[in-house]
Amino acid sequence: MDLDDRDRRLLALLQEDCRIPNAELAEKVGMSPSACWRRVRALEQAGIIERYSAILKPKQLGLAFHAIVHVQLARHDPDAIAAFIRAVAGRREVQDCHATTGQADYHLRVVCADIDAYNRFLDDFLFRLPAVRGAQTNVVLKEIKRAPSVAL
Structure with a gap:
């Protein structure tokens, strides 16, 4: 179109x-x-408008911990990747997931209540996925810009 x-x-x-x-x-x-x-x-x-939504403030909802997680996979076979994607897509803490080039295979934006909740996310979920070799966390100290729209 x-x-x-x-x-x-x-x-x-x-x-x-x-x-x-x-x-x-x-x-x-x-x-x-x-x-x-x-x-x-x-x-x-035409699929140009994908959906309509409300933009919420995570901190107002008790979700004060925000991190970018760089995930490296140990296995890259199609079944392992599909299982990883399904698992990540089903987690409410994961706001965004991007497959990228570079050292990390995937980058996740994770939002949860606090550092304890984040540690549970890592220990009880992410590190238990068979395809995951490791992860590096960058804690978001301050949100400078969050664009809910596409530049036209």
Whole structure:
């Protein structure tokens, strides 16, 4: 799907506030409400809009510990990798997981209540996965920027 300037404006406005009423969204981009609704629906059906969500503040929810975990795998066979991915995807502490180049095979962003909860995550989960050789933790001291949107 080719995006025009109006599509980009729609996407930018929806990223700022996905609860904006359709009539207000249409007015801001210079479209009729029905045409705006059809265009947003087309963006959803094309998979450009993946989902809508609320952005929460972890500390306000008692999740004060935040770390980036660099995971090295001991085994790289497809079954071991698939098992690792399934296990990590099922853990609520893991906010993001990226397969990358470099020394680590995967980078996890982990959020939990405190250092004790993080140690339980490591000991009771991560280090018990057969494919995991090791992990290095970088504790997040301060969040400078967390972008919930894609630059358009």
